[in-house]
Amino acid sequence: MTERATPTTAPDEPHDEAHEGALGTRLNWLRAAVLGANDGIVSTAGLVVGVAGATADREALLTAGLAGLMAGSMSMAAGEYVSVSTQRDSERAALAQERRELRERPEAELAELAGLLERRGLTPEVAREAAVQLSERDALRAHARVELGIDPDHLTDPWHAAWASFLAFTAGALLPLLAIVLPPSGWRVPVTVASVLLALTCTGWTSARLGAAAPGRAVLRNVAGGALAMAVTYAVGSLLGATGV
Numbered sequence: 514m515t516e517r518a519t520p521t522t523a524p525d526e527p528h529d530e531a532h533e534g535a536l537g538t539r540l541n542w543l544r545a546a547v548l549g550a551n552d553g554i555v556s557t558a559g560l561v562v563g564v565a566g567a568t569a570d571r572e573a574l575l576t577a578g579l580a581g582l583m584a585g586s587m588s589m590a591a592g593e594y595v596s597v598s599t600q601r602d603s604e605r606a607a608l609a610q611e612r613r614e615l616r617e618r619p620e621a622e623l624a625e626l627a628g629l630l631e632r633r634g635l636t637p638e639v640a641r642e643a644a645v646q647l648s649e650r651d652a653l654r655a656h657a658r659v660e661l662g663i664d665p666d667h668l669t670d671p672w673h674a675a676w677a678s679f680l681a682f683t684a685g686a687l688l689p690l691l692a693i694v695l696p697p698s699g700w701r702v703p704v705t706v707a708s709v710l711l712a713l714t715c716t717g718w719t720s721a722r723l724g725a726a727a728p729g730r731a732v733l734r735n736v737a738g739g740a741l742a743m744a745v746t747y748a749v750g751s752l753l754g755a756t757g758v
């Protein structure tokens with residue numbers, strides 16, 4: 514048994530996500546998309562409502578909203594790219610080490626695999642037989658799955674992750690941006706606040722359901738967070754607008 518600095522999932526837990534297969538992965542992606550959209554809604558809503566507190570100039574609102582959308586979506590994409598790249602690097606390093614260990618001490622690795630299978634509920638004899646069969650077919654894959662909890666053929670692509678969060682943030686940010694520039698002057702802030710709070714109800718509910726949590730409190734927290742962001746920036750914007758800074 515070899516200690517690893519950065520295991521991606523606990524290999525012994527019978528229900529870690531890597532073992533739930535395609536459905537679990539898809540739900541994780543969906544949840545990340547909803548949370549990314551939520552970020553886009555809140556940060557852009559706070560920005561444009563703040564600017565609307567200071568000025569009624571549509572061009573200024575559009576400029577601020579677009580700049581916020583671009584800055585936010587690119588920062589999300591860059592952050593996601595870095596974090597997924599780092600994770601993939603450590604997964605590749607773990608796989609390389611596993612490959613080396615399989616070459617250098619195959620018997621110890623076979624015993625290790627059998628031990629891990631036994632801890633999942635197989636009898637020693639069956640675990641041994643399963644370990645032998647898995648190792649004959651593809652030893653590295655068997656160790657990657659059972660020991661590391663990763664699928665060596667489907668490591669997450671950092672560019673894929675970056676694009677996904679870029680698009681999710683942009684989709685969310687478009688709502689407050691359009692809500693602040695399309696209506697006539699007096700309606701901008703009320704329309705934006707109402708549509709943002711409605712959208713945050715949907716994203717809060719969806720992400721709670723995808724995470725198998727009770728939606729009530731999640732929705733309340735999500736809506737309260739967005740409302741607070743808009744209230745604070747609107748107050749600051751109005752103050753600056755009134756004092757003519």
Ligand SMILES: [Zn+2]
Nearest residue numbers: 622625656660
């Ligand atoms: Zn191993």
